Amino acid sequence: MTATMSDGIGSVPRSTVVATAGDYKSDQEVRWCPGCGDYIVLNTVQAFLPTLGLRRENLVFVSGIGCSSRFPYYLDTYGMHSIHGRAPTIATGMAVARPDLSVWVVTGDGDALSIGGNHLIHALRRNVNLTILLFNNRVYGLTKGQYSPTSTAGTITKSTPMGSVDAPLDPVSLALGAEATFVGRALDSDRAGLTEVLAPPPATAGPPWSRSTRTARSSTLVRSTTSRRRTPPRTASSGCGPGNRSGSAAPTSSA
Amino acid sequence: MHIADHDILTPGDHPDVLVAMNPAALRANLGDVPATATIIVDVDEFTGRNLARAGYTSDPLTDGTLAAHEVHEVAMTSLTRGAVAEAGLGKKGAERCRNMFALGLLFFMYGRAAELTETFLRAKFAEDRGVADANVLAFRAGWNYGETTEAFATVRVAPAVLPSGTYRQITGNTALAYGLVAAGERAQLPVLFGAYPITPASDVLHELTKHKNFGVLTVQAEDEIAAVGAALGASFAGALGITATSGPGLALKAETIGLGVMTELPLVVIDVQRGGPSTGLPTKTEQADLLQALHGRNGESPVPVVAPRSPADCFDTALEAARIALAYRTPVLLLSDGAIANGSEPWLLPEIEELPDLRVAFATTPNTPDGSTGFWPYRRDPETLARDWAVPGTPGLAHRIGGLEKTDGSGEISYDAANHDHMVRLRRRKVDGITVPDVAVDDPDDRADVLVLGWGSTYGPIGAACRRIRRAGGSVAQAHLRHLNPLPANLGEVLARYHRVVLPEMNLGQLASVLRARYLTDIRSVTKVAGMPFTVEELQAAITTSIEEIVPA
Numbered sequence: 001m002t003a004t005m006s007d008g009i010g011s012v013p014r015s016t017v018v019a020t021a022g023d024y025k026s027d028q029e030v031r032w033c034p035g036c037g038d039y040i041v042l043n044t045v046q047a048f049l050p051t052l053g054l055r056r057e058n059l060v061f062v063s064g065i066g067c068s069s070r071f072p073y074y075l076d077t078y079g080m081h082s083i084h085g086r087a088p089t090i091a092t093g094m095a096v097a098r099p100d101l102s103v104w105v106v107t108g109d110g111d112a113l114s115i116g117g118n119h120l121i122h123a124l125r126r127n128v129n130l131t132i133l134l135f136n137n138r139v140y141g142l143t144k145g146q147y148s149p150t151s152t153a154g155t156i157t158k159s160t161p162m163g164s165v166d167a168p169l170d171p172v173s174l175a176l177g178a179e180a181t182f183v184g185r186a187l188d189s190d191r192a193g194l195t196e197v198l199a200p201p202p203a204t205a206g207p208p209w210s211r212s213t214r215t216a217r218s219s220t221l222v223r224s225t226t227s228r229r230r231t232p233p234r235t236a237s238s239g240c241g242p243g244n245r246s247g248s249a250a251p252t253s254s255a
Numbered sequence: 256m257h258i259a260d261h262d263i264l265t266p267g268d269h270p271d272v273l274v275a276m277n278p279a280a281l282r283a284n285l286g287d288v289p290a291t292a293t294i295i296v297d298v299d300e301f302t303g304r305n306l307a308r309a310g311y312t313s314d315p316l317t318d319g320t321l322a323a324h325e326v327h328e329v330a331m332t333s334l335t336r337g338a339v340a341e342a343g344l345g346k347k348g349a350e351r352c353r354n355m356f357a358l359g360l361l362f363f364m365y366g367r368a369a370e371l372t373e374t375f376l377r378a379k380f381a382e383d384r385g386v387a388d389a390n391v392l393a394f395r396a397g398w399n400y401g402e403t404t405e406a407f408a409t410v411r412v413a414p415a416v417l418p419s420g421t422y423r424q425i426t427g428n429t430a431l432a433y434g435l436v437a438a439g440e441r442a443q444l445p446v447l448f449g450a451y452p453i454t455p456a457s458d459v460l461h462e463l464t465k466h467k468n469f470g471v472l473t474v475q476a477e478d479e480i481a482a483v484g485a486a487l488g489a490s491f492a493g494a495l496g497i498t499a500t501s502g503p504g505l506a507l508k509a510e511t512i513g514l515g516v517m518t519e520l521p522l523v524v525i526d527v528q529r530g531g532p533s534t535g536l537p538t539k540t541e542q543a544d545l546l547q548a549l550h551g552r553n554g555e556s557p558v559p560v561v562a563p564r565s566p567a568d569c570f571d572t573a574l575e576a577a578r579i580a581l582a583y584r585t586p587v588l589l590l591s592d593g594a595i596a597n598g599s600e601p602w603l604l605p606e607i608e609e610l611p612d613l614r615v616a617f618a619t620t621p622n623t624p625d626g627s628t629g630f631w632p633y634r635r636d637p638e639t640l641a642r643d644w645a646v647p648g649t650p651g652l653a654h655r656i657g658g659l660e661k662t663d664g665s666g667e668i669s670y671d672a673a674n675h676d677h678m679v680r681l682r683r684r685k686v687d688g689i690t691v692p693d694v695a696v697d698d699p700d701d702r703a704d705v706l707v708l709g710w711g712s713t714y715g716p717i718g719a720a721c722r723r724i725r726r727a728g729g730s731v732a733q734a735h736l737r738h739l740n741p742l743p744a745n746l747g748e749v750l751a752r753y754h755r756v757v758l759p760e761m762n763l764g765q766l767a768s769v770l771r772a773r774y775l776t777d778i779r780s781v782t783k784v785a786g787m788p789f790t791v792e793e794l795q796a797a798i799t800t801s802i803e804e805i806v807p808a
Contacts (some may be wrong), residue, residue: 057647093474122476
């Protein structure tokens with residue numbers, strides 16, 4: 001309990017046994033639509049977590065509401081499926097009260113950027129020990145396909161039959177604007193790239209106070225915001241079918 | 256300021272003395288002053304210009320405005336200037352000591368000991384000897400003026416007979432903060448207090464920021480929702496999560512309180528009520544959030560509700576809220592109000608080891624029915640129905656909870672109709688089954704026909720009104736509720752015992768409607784929503800009317 005906020009995962013106890021991806025799988029049946037990118041994100045995270053070498057019981061996954069927010073049920077860690085947009089607030093309380101926990105927020109574009117936009121900004125700038133995974137599929141999937149704050153203008157959905165008129169929000173710009181200490185972006189289908197942005201930066205990167213924290217590296221940002229950006233789909237008329245898998249998982253991490 | 260030789264219940268209805276430092280102050284406050292009051296004015300300030308600026312067309316000191324009063328015209332400005340000359344302040348600095356001259360004069364009139372005040376002034380202005388000297392000189396000059404002119408009636412107030420011990424003056428908000436610190440100590444848990452600034456609750460946050468040494472963490476969140484979210488998250492992580500706000504903030508926290516009800520986690524939510532609706536009257540008092548506290552969430556969402564009756568009582572009520580939250584794993588609402596929050600009274604310092612033991616046992620081993628591995632988050636204590644609480648960091652007990660309906664026991668998500676019906680009733684039964692003490696009735700001669708029932712800050716004026724009625728030979732019983740949900744088990748029997756129950760509330764009868772529905776008992780509501788507490792006179796009149804209807808005078 002004496003750790004400071006900038007200790008990152010350095011204050012989380014390490015495991016003496018080597019875990020596997022299987023250790024992080026819960027007994028729950030995974031229920032996303034067939035072909036959804038969330039499956040790949042889940043598998044990648046389950047494969048990645050053992051590499052952190054942390055005690056599994058010191059990990060907590062907190063989510064809000066939406067397809068992405070089912071995530072905690074599928075991981076055998078402590079977890080809370082909370083309320084729409086508010087996961088960063090609950091995670092903040094956990095991280096402040098318990099510096100020995102590695103606290104993760106799993107959220108989506110509607111959850112984090114629309115109803116929970118304010119909490120996201122403040123979680124990033126407050127910089128307590130959190131890692132936020134934002135699954136951006138540019139549509140409200142759970143409620144059957146309304147346009148989201150990251151849908152491109154002109155997106156035709158049930159709630160925008162003539163095409164949406166709002167300009168989309170860029171989650172990476174927002175995270176950088178809020179001065180998140182590490183911002184990365186990857187595609188669900190790019191397992192290697194996704195694993196890379198999940199990993200904490202090397203301890204040597206950055207000044208002493210940021211050792212073991214995630215510090216923004218410009219190379220990551222440049223790469224993730226330019227070459228990895230996909231052309232958005234024109235329509236998102238039927239929720240999250242396979243043909244509408246724009247899902248770029250864009251982890252914005254503040255640690 | 257209210258001085259008495261017995262315990263004081265209210266700040267008093269009307270002042271006995273008004274000190275008007277200028278014509279504007281006289282004009283602003285004269286309406287609050289009864290004809291029996293003494294008025295002391297700084298006559299140096301009653302210039303033609305000041306009179307005109309205050310809106311007087313003639314001089315109230317000579318035109319008969321104050322004819323009913325005993326008026327003392329004291330040249331306070333010039334007397335003070337002369338008295339503090341040796342301290343070497345400038346003219347302006349010297350004149351700023353007028354208030355101490357007035358205080359000294361009042362101390363003489365009421366026979367108050369001067370030493371403590373002089374010590375206070377020396378400490379307050381310790382960094383500037385001249386200012387300290389001037390304040391003490393002005394204070395003494397005021398006292399001496401009273402003594403030498405022999406123009407002022409003096410009143411002697413004997414010391415009150417109270418339980419022995421160390422007392423301090425405490426406001427409701429400070430007492431709440433201390434109670435929360437004590438709750439953390441007695442539970443041996445860290446306290447995480449999430450808050451967003453809001454009048455009149457912010458002082459609880461201000462006070463708690465000073466107590467990190469007691470394991471109190473404060474988060475000034477980005478909004479009310481984040482404040483309660485941080486508190487609930489901290490509770491999940493094994494701390495005592497607390498948030499404080501006022502009515503508008505409570506509205507914003509409703510969804511998260513519902514999550515606390517569903518996840519069955521400890522959470523203390525303090526609402527320092529103010530005038531509503533909407534932004535309402537932020538600096539004025541009201542008790543109109545009771546129904547919001549009891550019912551203001553979606554679904555069947557029962558939460559325990561407690562209310563302190565006075566500033567010092569905030570300490571004990573905060574401990575009680577924490578006890579219920581921890582023992583039963585539930586959000587608890589504590590309803591204070593502006594009158595209690597900013598009002599103050601003497602508080603007898605408690606012995607920490609005599610305070611209730613709030614320790615909880617976290618789950619540390621598997622609790623599944625077959626006893627093998629894993630954790631069932633909704634397995635319950637059969638007596639309290641509190642669920643097992645395993646905190647992150649405990650090996651082998653990792654589990655997921657959330658806002659979706661749960662299967663009792665295992666905590667698996669369930670959309671099953673029978674299970675939902677069971678869980679809704681179970682959550683209600685858990686709160687209904689919380690042990691709360693019986694309500695005590697103060698009925699000294701045991702022959703009262705009328706019971707005056709109250710909750711929260713009306714305790715003071717109700718108690719003072721009952722005293723006056725009894726002193727005048729009347730009989731009246733008084734009972735005051737700390738627990739508003741669940742209600743004390745004996746309340747129905749108490750209500751049935753009296754011919755009439757009178758219930759003063761600073762709302763339009765919210766508790767009265769709850770009690771009528773619950774007990775099918777008629778309740779006579781006495782309501783006031785003027786942003787001010789009831790005066791003793793108002794309640795004395797209302798209660799006396801009820802008594803006389805039954806027993807004609």
